[in-house]
């Protein structure tokens with residue numbers, strides 16, 4: 001396909017065959033899960049070439065900077081601020097790649113999703129089709145896709161009794177939201193491509209609700225980080241839970257989500273979709289009470305959750321882990337209370353930085369969900385290193401190809 005000169009785009013430098021192998025591209029790599037995946041991939045003894053493409057709709061360059069202020073990647077060569085709704089970006093960045101970890105998509109809390117159903121579906125379809133089509137055109141041998149438990153039929157999640165749904169119960173399809181539909185379309189398309197070409201290596205990890213440090217927590221974000229934000233902001237913001245609080249989720253810590261994604265790449269290619277979750281149901285009521293307890297112990301604030309008894313989305317589902325165990329030998333490691341505490345401390349520190357004005361300050365807490373990270377308390381600040389300056393320069397640079405987000409901004413009171 002003929003293209004304008006995309007190489008002129010800073011950071012959007014394609015692989016060349018002489019780049020060290022494995023040559024990996026992470027789409028959505030400046031986002032929440034994507035940035036943790038990048039960090040894990042780069043752990044020693046890493047010796048390949050890794051690139052990120054992200055239009056920074058929700059991702060942030062500072063997610064790709066280590067606690068000492070050093071960029072994890074060369075921002076001028078390996079971090080493409082590009083929009084995957086533009087096929088030429090996808091085509092350029094998948095050239096000579098050996099594995100695509102495809103995480104870029106429009107993701108948000110239920111209030112955001114249900115306020116942007118049409119545009120979200122449209123964008124995600126474009127992103128997924130472009131990325132997969134480009135990977136196929138460039139003969140990328142392996143493609144890993146982060147699917148979602150939101151694609152399960154709503155009828156299977158319509159009451160509060162706990163259900164664990166096996167992977168093959170996806171059809172007849174009836175996800176509750178266009179987000180679930182768009183992600184399902186991605187799975188379906190990948191399945192067709194794999195059936196058409198048995199040599200094409202496809203991995204599908206169907207994630208449950210991922211949380212942890214670096215999860216977006218502002219208005220429009222997912223339930224758990226939104227609850228933590230409300231607790232920290234209280235009383236300026238009420239500590240209100242959407243719905244009855246009886247709805248439940250399978251909350252998966254981001255460290256575990258990343259280990260599941262990597263396990264799929266290692267042992268789960270061409271084995272069909274594999275769910276990753278803890279298999280445990282946590283009601284929003286329980287989660288809210290745990291968050292309130294943390295607010296009491298860490299911030300000396302006392303309050304109880306209230307419930308708006310309004311729309312709450314699916315009543316719930318937890319992962320059926322049969323395939324994850326049998327095929328991957330994988331199991332989540334981070335307990336809910338340990339993960340929640342680390343996430344709470346991270347958001348607390350981020351909000352403290354925001355309140356002080358981010359300039360000149362950088363948290364010492366590295367944002368990992370590890371116990372080491374949890375051990376470091378909030379409120380420690382160091383001088384910002386060169387990487388943060390690099391990130392700032394890049395994010396303030398005009399990016400003409402930035403157009404990936406929905407038309408509406410994040411709505412208020414979302415969780």
Ligand SMILES: NC(=O)c1ccc[n+]([C@@H]2O[C@H](COP(=O)([O-])OP(=O)(O)OC[C@H]3O[C@@H](n4cnc5c(N)ncnc54)[C@H](O)[C@@H]3O)[C@@H](O)[C@H]2O)c1
Pocket residue numbers: 027028029030031032033034053054055056057058059060082083084085102103104105106107127146147148149183206207208209210211222403404405
């Ligand atoms: N977080 C969860 O609970 C969860 C659960 C199941 C599946 N997933 C899937 O995991 C993946 C990562 O989710 P996340 O929670 O890290 O969300 P995220 O929003 O933090 O990450 C998605 C990234 O994609 C980028 N992006 C959006 N539109 C783009 C475009 N047009 N071009 C290039 N980049 C674009 C965003 O800027 C963001 O950095 C998504 O595919 C999501 O569907 C997430």
